[in-house]
Amino acid sequence: MYCIGLISGTSVDGIDAALVEITGTGIELQVKLIAEETFPYPARLREQILAVCGGQSLSMAEFAELDDAIATQFALAAQKIQTSNPPAQLIGSHGQTVFHRPPFLEETENQSKIGYSLQLGRGEVIANLTGIPTVCNFRAADIAAGGQGAPMVSKVDACLLSHPTLYRCVQNIGGIGNVTYLPARQQNDWEESVCGWDTGPGNALLDLAVSKLTGGRQTFDKDGNWAAQGMPDRELVERWLAHDFFQQSPPKSTGRELFSQTYLDACWQEAQTHQLSEADWLATLTEFTVASIVHSYRTFLPRMPDEVLLCGGGSRNHYLKRRLEEKLAGEAKVLTTDEVGISANAKEAIAFAVLAYWRFCCSFPGNLVQVTGAKQSVLLGEIHLPVTT
Numbered sequence: 001m002y003c004i005g006l007i008s009g010t011s012v013d014g015i016d017a018a019l020v021e022i023t024g025t026g027i028e029l030q031v032k033l034i035a036e037e038t039f040p041y042p043a044r045l046r047e048q049i050l051a052v053c054g055g056q057s058l059s060m061a062e063f064a065e066l067d068d069a070i071a072t073q074f075a076l077a078a079q080k081i082q083t084s085n086p087p088a089q090l091i092g093s094h095g096q097t098v099f100h101r102p103p104f105l106e107e108t109e110n111q112s113k114i115g116y117s118l119q120l121g122r123g124e125v126i127a128n129l130t131g132i133p134t135v136c137n138f139r140a141a142d143i144a145a146g147g148q149g150a151p152m153v154s155k156v157d158a159c160l161l162s163h164p165t166l167y168r169c170v171q172n173i174g175g176i177g178n179v180t181y182l183p184a185r186q187q188n189d190w191e192e193s194v195c196g197w198d199t200g201p202g203n204a205l206l207d208l209a210v211s212k213l214t215g216g217r218q219t220f221d222k223d224g225n226w227a228a229q230g231m232p233d234r235e236l237v238e239r240w241l242a243h244d245f246f247q248q249s250p251p252k253s254t255g256r257e258l259f260s261q262t263y264l265d266a267c268w269q270e271a272q273t274h275q276l277s278e279a280d281w282l283a284t285l286t287e288f289t290v291a292s293i294v295h296s297y298r299t300f301l302p303r304m305p306d307e308v309l310l311c312g313g314g315s316r317n318h319y320l321k322r323r324l325e326e327k328l329a330g331e332a333k334v335l336t337t338d339e340v341g342i343s344a345n346a347k348e349a350i351a352f353a354v355l356a357y358w359r360f361c362c363s364f365p366g367n368l369v370q371v372t373g374a375k376q377s378v379l380l381g382e383i384h385l386p387v388t389t
């Protein structure tokens with residue numbers, strides 16, 4: 001079956017689309033990538049989304065308009081990716097996260113323990129604009145079962161990237177970072193031993209810092225070239241790593257609500273006495289991402305992996321990759337998922353095509369309870385069929 005996966009992540013840089021051909025059932029799937037592309041949001045829409053993610057309030061009418069403006073862009077992306085390619089029979093659309101609140105550890109009188117995660121771009125609009133059945137709202141069922149609702153891609157990672165003899169970590173570095181730990185398949189209990197969590201900031205703080213330093217002319221540190229000219233301040237990084245999030249045991253998830261402009265401003269305040277150049281400041285923020293990843297592996301993994309497979313936009317940051325290699329030297333090899341046959345750019349979009357296929361064609365649960373903390377495995381996503389005339 002030809003399926004499209006669509007996602008716009010926490011970087012809000014645009015819609016990642018993948019058209020794949022999927023055969024098989026359950027965890028035994030074959031997935032062939034036919035096409036992948038990123039469709040940038042119109043600038044004004046991106047600004048609106050970033051403002052809402054940053055806490056700007058909306059009337060219900062404005063909310064509805066934003067929801068459908070996003071759905072329209074997702075539908076356009078689905079239409080464009082099919083140009084000169086076989087038509088798709090199914091869409092899995094993650095949508096655009098605008099708010100994510102993990103479940104509270106303690107329930108109180110005024111706060112329910114259940115998490116909340118909101119993705120805009122409703123599936124019924126996508127289904128009707130494209131004429132293709134669309135699965136969306138993938139996080140809700142896991143959250144209803146008491147889970148974090150993130151990370152959701154771990155089971156797909158296990159399906160596509162586990163190795164017979166090597167222990168691997170799949171490390172996504174988007175706006176936020178997340179890891180899936182994949183024991184070697186030859187282990188009897190390998191599937192139950194898969195684990196994963198959000199590691200903390202990916203590029204989110206770095207992107208905000210670059211925008212500020214360039215007055216908005218640049219939105220990210222291309223290839224890490226700017227940070228590579230500086231020196232990371234290790235003392236600051238150590239201090240920042242003491243934050244609660246990095247000490248908290250999995251299951252855990254996070255978002256731009258925590259790793260926000262306010263968070264960056266607090267880091268900046270602490271850096272004031274350290275006399276950092278602009279390049280040092282960016283090197284220090286890059287090091288924070290690298291250190292948070294390595295710290296979480298050393299603290300929470302049963303053993304260090306043989307290989308770390310990078311994906312997401314941060315995998316193209318050469319300086320970040322080099323620092324990760326240096327920190328893991330002698331322990332783990334650092335590669336990109338491209339090098340083992342899965343597009344590092346499109347991996348998340350591919351994952352939502354697979355999750356939709358599991359939901360629509362196999363009624364196969366997509367969450368891993370040991371990752372999200374849900375009380376049970378559940379079917380992920382709501383199905384919307386196009387209205388036929």
Ligand SMILES: Nc1ncnc2c1ncn2[C@@H]1O[C@H](COP(=O)(O)OP(=O)(O)OP(=O)(O)O)[C@@H](O)[C@H]1O
Nearest residue numbers: 009010011174175176203220222223312313316317
């Ligand atoms: N050539 C590059 N050099 C350095 N960084 C890059 C490069 N290309 C992309 N990036 C970074 O990757 C980010 C986008 O990554 P990606 O699309 O994986 O994030 P996302 O999917 O929005 O986030 P998340 O996975 O948290 O949902 C950009 O904002 C930028 O910081």
Ligand SMILES: CC(=O)N[C@H]1[C@@H]2OC[C@@H](O2)[C@@H](O)[C@@H]1O[C@H](C)C(=O)O
Nearest residue numbers: 010097100150151152153176178198
């Ligand atoms: C709420 C939300 O959108 N979370 C994203 C975000 O981006 C990276 C990290 O935080 C991740 O765990 C999650 O997305 C991926 C696709 C996931 O759920 O697996």
